[in-house]
Amino acid sequence: MTEIKVVVPNKLGIHARPAALIVRAAVEFVSDVWVESPADKVNAKSIMGVMTLAASGGTEIVVSADGSDEAEAVEVVAEVIRSGFGEEMI
Amino acid sequence: MFFKGVPASHGIAIGSAFLLKVEELRHAKRLLESSEQAELEVKRFQVAISSVRHDLENIADTMEDVVEGRQILEFLLLLLQDPTIKRDVESRILGGLVNAEYAVSTAIRGVMDKFEVMADPYIRERVADVRDVGRRVIEKLTGTEKDVLDKLQEPVVLVAKDLDPSETAGLKPGQILAFVTDMGGRTSHTTILARALGIPAVVGLQKITTEINPRDVLIVDGIHGHVIVNPTEDELRYYAGVKKKFQKAEKLLQKMNQEPAVTEDGVRIELAANIELPYEVELVNKLGADGIGLFRTEFLRLIQENGENEEDHFTIYDTVASRMKPKPVIIRTYDMGGDKFRTGLNSAPEANPFLGYRAVRIGLDRPQEFSIQLRAILRASVHGNIRLMFPMVTHVEQLRRLRDLLEKVKDELRADEIAFDNDMQVGIMVETPATVIALDLMLPYADFVSIGTNDLTQYSLAVDRGNPRVADLYDSFHPAVLRQIDTVVRLCHSQGKWVGVCGSMAGNPLAVPLLIGFGVDELSVAPSLIPDVKKMIGVVTTYAAREMAEKSLVTETGLGVRALVHSYVIGKYPEILLDENDWKTGG
Structure with a gap:
């Protein structure tokens, strides 16, 4: 089990398009991957899960993974979030 | 009947x-008899998903080619x-022993x-996507x-409670003229797709599906969110006009590009825009113009109800100059009189307004x-690259007095310690034969x-083009006009001054090669x-x-000159013939 804390850096937070980017990154790994906000913990490979997280800009998120490629999975998904999804930052 | 909804995708359709x-998303429950059956049901579900x-x-x-469309489909x-x-779904099937549809x-x-x-x-609007899938x-x-949509015999306006995104993505613009729906908002995937596909749409109409009967004639105004059911003749005529205008603007947007105007042999031609209102600057920038070659200021007279106000002038010049900077x-300056804005400044009727009290004469x-x-204008000159131009200068002493006046204003600004660009170029319009013939005497006082x-x-040929009985004599390809242009360019270049053309001739594709040939800067x-002229420049060496x-200088008639240019460009720019009426007459 590996985990990293990141902050959602873009203004609009994790809406549909960013959620899709997170899911697309997570499904590349065999490990189970989760994203967790102060309110909820969801499967990072589930678009519905990530969207219902509705994490707004500035929210602290914990990315965690469990499996053979967990370290890389956590790093890649965290990086997607850190990048701000190519949107306007806070 | 008239409905107002949310304008979701621009355009007009009739x-x-x-x-x-729309089918309800409910399905009857059927209980399965064994877990083996349930396993089969899961299989069926998985096959459906992959299908x-x-x-x-x-x-x-x-x-x-539709980026937004692809993104939405990827989301689905x-x-x-x-x-x-x-x-x-699978645990519902296996645990509850129910059919896949119900699960x-x-x-x-x-x-x-x-x-x-x-x-x-x-995120709430993504509900439509979930239902779609x-x-x-x-x-x-x-x-x-x-x-059903594949079986349509003729193009229709689609009326539905709601449209699913994937359904919208499958619509063919040729077949679906527009759609109107009860539900929906501006950011739903359905409306984003409509915009991407260029299908006009009005959504959020609440109950329009219950008010419309099949085959009703609809006008859909996706610009304002209006839907007119079974319109009157007048409404139809009006909207047919609006539709045409809109399509023209759309076509223009498609042709937009920021590339500079370059001749076929690679020579850069300065292509600028004539504008009248400040908001046009945005369009001009999008079109990649090299500047504003003529900013008409007469409208300022109209918006200043209480007489001339320096701040009104300044704000507008400042806005345009800073948005165009460094171009x-x-x-x-005011070109009132003649046929423009006679109100206020010269109320006395004149027998020959074009020969009367106008422009710098006022x-x-x-x-x-x-x-x-x-x-x-001087104050705004420090916020951009402003040049000043005086219209209708026919006498050298006028130009001298104008320059004196300008110097006097500069002195006042200096005294008030207000900044201005002392090197601002000052030019004149050449629009009378007098100015052409005596130009050598004028040029010492003009930068361009x-x-x-x-x-x-009009002044050369003594033709009022507003008079239909003589309008056919009006021809900018007349040798007298062409020779004057040639004269002006030669003289200016010999004195190191540059020459522009801001009349409608510059926008006449057939005149463009001639103006380039004369050496107009x-x-x-x-x-x-702009797009058409740019294209024309691109096919000419x-x-x-x-x-x-x-050749044009020794051709007897305007018609002959047009035929000369026409025969050269026709092979290189065949589409130009589509607008035959635009160029058959002299611009």
């Missing part, structure tokens, strides 16, 4: 209504393959409920896929008022000239003509242009 029924996946990928393929594919939803519909219902209570309206899977399971903006007569405009071909043609045209220009 056509007959086609009502589309829907195949369909969505096919739709995505058709949207190769992620929803379709969502492991949480999948697992939910999917209840699972989807659950997800939709979850989305509907989300605080973020943007669910509907497709159920249709696969029951073998009731919709294909040049040529501000033409300005010099009222230096006090005129100084207000000059002062505002711009030829106004409309007035130059800058063409300034209406923004809407400077060598051929010079040759045509030389």
Whole structure:
């Protein structure tokens, strides 16, 4: 089990398009991957899960993974979030 | 009948209504007898998913050029393959021993409920996407896929409670003129797709599906969100006009590019825009123009109800100059009189207004008022690349007095310690034969000239083009006009001054090669003509242009000159013939 804390850096937070980017990154790994906000913990490979997280800009998120490629999975998904999804930052 | 909804996708459409029924997303529960049956049901569900996946990928393929469309389809594919939803459906089948259709519909219902209570309206609108995917899977399971739209005999306006995104993505713009729906908002995937596909749409109309009958004639105004049911003759005529205008603007937007105007042999031609109102600057920038070759200021007279106000002038010049920076903006001082804005300044009727009290003749007569405009232009000159241009200068002493007045205003600004660009270029319009013939005496007082071909043609040929009985004599390709242009360019270049053309001749594709051939330094045209003129410049070599220009000077008639240019460009720019009426007459 590996985990990293990141902050959602873009203004609009994790809406549909960013959620899709997170899911697309997570499904590349065999490990189970989760994203967790102060309110909820969801499967990072589930678009519905990530969207219902509705994490707004500035929210602290914990990315965690469990499996053979967990370290890389956590790093890649965290990086997607850190990048701000190519949107306007806070 | 008139409805107002949310304008979702711009455009105007007129056509007959086609009502589309939306299936409810409910499905009867059927209990299975064994867990083996349930296993088979799960298999069936998985097959349905991969089949829907195949369909969505096919739709995505058709949207190769529509970025937003592809993104939305990719989103639907992620929803379709969502492991949480999948697992939910499968455990409903296996645990509850129920049929796949029922399991999917209840699972989807659950997800939709979850989305509907989300605080973020943007996420709430994704409910439509969830339902879309669910509907497709159920249709696969029951073998009731919709294909009514494929069977349409003629283009229609689609009327529906709501349209699913993937359904919208499958619409063919040629077949669906527009759509109107009861539900929907501006950021739903359905409306984003409508915009991407260029299908006009009005959504959020509440109950329009219950008010419209099949084959009703509808006008859909996607710009304002209006829907008119069974319109009157007048309404039809009006909207047909609006539609045409809109299509013209759309065509222009498609042709937009920021590339500079370059001749076929690689010579850069300065192509600028004529504008009248400040908001046009945005369009001009998008079109990649090299500057504003003529900023008409007469409208300022109209917006200043309480007389001349320096701040009103300044704000507008400042806005235009700073938005165009560093590209040049040529501000033409008031050109009132003649046929423009007769109100206020000269109320006395004149027998020959074009030979009367107009332009700088008024300005010099009222230096006090005129100084207000000059002062505002000078003040704005530090915020961009402003050039000043005086219209209708026919006498050298006028030009000397104008320059004196300008110096006086500069002195006042210096005294008030207000900044201005002391090196601001000052030019004159060349629009009368007098100015052409005596230009050598004028040039010491001007940094540049711009030829106004409309007035130059009218004054040279003594033709009022507003008079239909003589309008056919009006021809900017007349040898007298062409020779004057040639004279002006030669003289200016010998004195190191540059020459522009801002009359409508510069925007006439057939005149463009001649003007380049004469050596004109800058063409300034209406923004809407920039794409065509740019294209024209691109198919002409400077060598051929010079040759045509030389020949044109010894061609007897305007018609002969046009035929000369026409025969050269027809092979290189065949589309130009589509607008035959525009260029048959001299601009």
